[in-house]
Amino acid sequence: MTEQAVTDTTHRYSEAAGLRSIAADFSSDRQAFRNVSWGKAMMWIFLLSDTFVFSCFLISYMTARMSTTVAWPNPSEVFALTIGATSLPLILIAIMTFVLISSSGTMAMAVNFAYRRDRRKTAVLMLVTALLGATFVGMQAFEWTKLIHEGVRPWSNPWGAAQFGSSFFMITGFHGTHVSIGVIFLLIVARKVWRGDYDQERKGFFTSRRGNYEAVEIMGLYWHFVDLVWVFIFAFFYLW
């Protein structure tokens, strides 16, 4: 009886729209993010904190580039590759961008199939995502090798402002680490999907909580975030 009354109140609160619904959610003296599981809310909050980490990197890069009196190396020329006889500006970075966007696409499809409880398609799409992510890291390793051979160091480079090298290695290195962790995370969740852990609600080895297909969506949030960060790095570091 009491249960019923409480549910009715929540129902009425949730009908408020706009800013009023936010006020109602936060002042309800209950779980603030209603209809949002703890796992998803925590992933969002983690991503928010990670946003600040990457923002600090990009802002320090901006500060270095704006305050130096030495000319900044032209990324369009630094990252150009000669394929055949033509020199294409930024071509490797463009390919990396397309690879990462494709992996985001396959991840979104995997989340969709996970909620349809299509175990096989979900696992295959997640493996494709992991493969594209690994390709991205491989291309980044190639790019690092090329630049190091050309004499780029965190403290100097042949073309101009010394801070170019430190910003480059810091920003792309931290992003590459995120992609690598994402690939491992993808493989773990894909294995669980393949094995049917989320159908049987098998308990997780770390949290001992019953798993469900929302884990794929939470994994997807992380992966899309990695792609999102690349959008900003591509715009500010490579194109600017």
Added chain:
Amino acid sequence: MAQASAHMQGQQHPIRLYLVVWIWLFILSACSYSVDYFQIQGLLRYSLILLFMMLKAGLIIAVFMHMAWERLSLVYAILVPISAVLVFVAIMVLESDHTLLSRLSFFGPGT
């Protein structure tokens, strides 16, 4: 119980939506690449870069990360704090202008 049923439903959207967004992300990436390929310079370059960046970021957050369908209190809890970053950017722009000015006036250009 209510939470369990929320889990069961999850985010259900047609596959077509994801494919359309995917194609748009490809087009927008190609556009940002062509900004560099055709060597567009000056204010137009920066505004185009920012425009394509914001459109791509918006599509990823809204559709791929399902932010468009999330509860408003979660959306605000995540997006509002990010405005602090913009304040930080403004502070550091002033700071770096000041540093550049001091470097130019005390150390001379090129050193």
